[in-house]
Amino acid sequence: MLIVDVHIHFSKIASFQETAEKESGCDYSLTGLQTELARNNIRAAIGMGLQETFHFGFPDQAVANPMTLDISDTWPEGLYFCPGINPHDLAIASLEKIEKALRHPKAVGIKLYPGYYHFSVNDPIYVPIYELAAQFNLPVIIHCGDIFSARGLLKYSHPLAVDELAVTHQRNLFIIAHLGDPWVKETAEVVRKNPNVWADISGLLVGSHSHFQEMVCEPVILNEFRHALIYAATWDKFLFGSDWPLAPFDAYLNFVERIVPEKYLEKVLGKNALNIFPRLPNI
Numbered sequence: 095m096l097i098v099d100v101h102i103h104f105s106k107i108a109s110f111q112e113t114a115e116k117e118s119g120c121d122y123s124l125t126g127l128q129t130e131l132a133r134n135n136i137r138a139a140i141g142m143g144l145q146e147t148f149h150f151g152f153p154d155q156a157v158a159n160p161m162t163l164d165i166s167d168t169w170p171e172g173l174y175f176c177p178g179i180n181p182h183d184l185a186i187a188s189l190e191k192i193e194k195a196l197r198h199p200k201a202v203g204i205k206l207y208p209g210y211y212h213f214s215v216n217d218p219i220y221v222p223i224y225e226l227a228a229q230f231n232l233p234v235i236i237h238c239g240d241i242f243s244a245r246g247l248l249k250y251s252h253p254l255a256v257d258e259l260a261v262t263h264q265r266n267l268f269i270i271a272h273l274g275d276p277w278v279k280e281t282a283e284v285v286r287k288n289p290n291v292w293a294d295i296s297g298l299l300v301g302s303h304s305h306f307q308e309m310v311c312e313p314v315i316l317n318e319f320r321h322a323l324i325y326a327a328t329w330d331k332f333l334f335g336s337d338w339p340l341a342p343f344d345a346y347l348n349f350v351e352r353i354v355p356e357k358y359l360e361k362v363l364g365k366n367a368l369n370i371f372p373r374l375p376n377i
Contacts, residue, residue: 101335143178209251296335
């Protein structure tokens with residue numbers, strides 16, 4: 095079965111390194127990523143561009159665009175990336191650098207971080223980004239839901255903001271990251287309503303193998319996610335993502351198998367990704 099992980103991390107972010115060491119037990123390194131991708135038969139993975147200029151600095155207003163992957167000078171063959179966008183740095187020169195990054199054959203989308211950055215996705219400042227995404231026929235991945243920083247503002251990361259965005263920018267394809275957790279039912283409605291909105295199911299659980307074993311035995315946890323996915327009634331628009339290194343690949347795959355009906359697993363684990371990321375079909 096084709097497996098594509100559409101949401102991992104591969105950047106020198108202190109909070110990711112700390113979580114890998116203290117919670118998930120992942121080897122957050124080039125070797126660790128290569129080993130885990132091969133062990134779990136994951137054909138391709140997409141790293142979200144993310145950088146900080148000082149330890150535990152994200153969201154850092156000073157980081158230059160585009161944000162990309164920087165934990166290693168070399169990447170595994172199956173690793174693609176989505177340049178991240180700092181809305182504080184969108185002058186003409188920065189937009190030119192973003193456009194250049196999007197021409198890279200392994201650039202498969204654009205990543206926004208509302209909530210971490212105090213800008214709504216409907217702020218006019220992002221219009222040039224949406225225009226670039228449409229020009230290159232690349233999806234825009236939008237962080238929604240919980241924020242891994244006390245400096246963020248949740249009002250900007252609510253998935254309902256994507257409803258207005260989808261209506262006003264119909265040339266674009268949007269992916270709501272993390273199923274908008276904890277607002278998973280609201281995300282399901284936005285996905286169901288709008289033909290140009292999809293969602294990934296990364297980051298719904300974070301931690302070690304033992305933590306996952308405990309959580310997948312909790313019907314309340316599993317049923318909340320199942321309810322949202324079933325309500326949306328559109329299995330063609332959900333994408334597998336693990337949020338590695340915040341969770342081990344194998345533990346997260348097992349979790350996804352608990353919330354996605356078996357007859358739709360092939361779509362969610364890989365086939366759907368090929369439909370929304372046009373640069374992936376060559377994998």
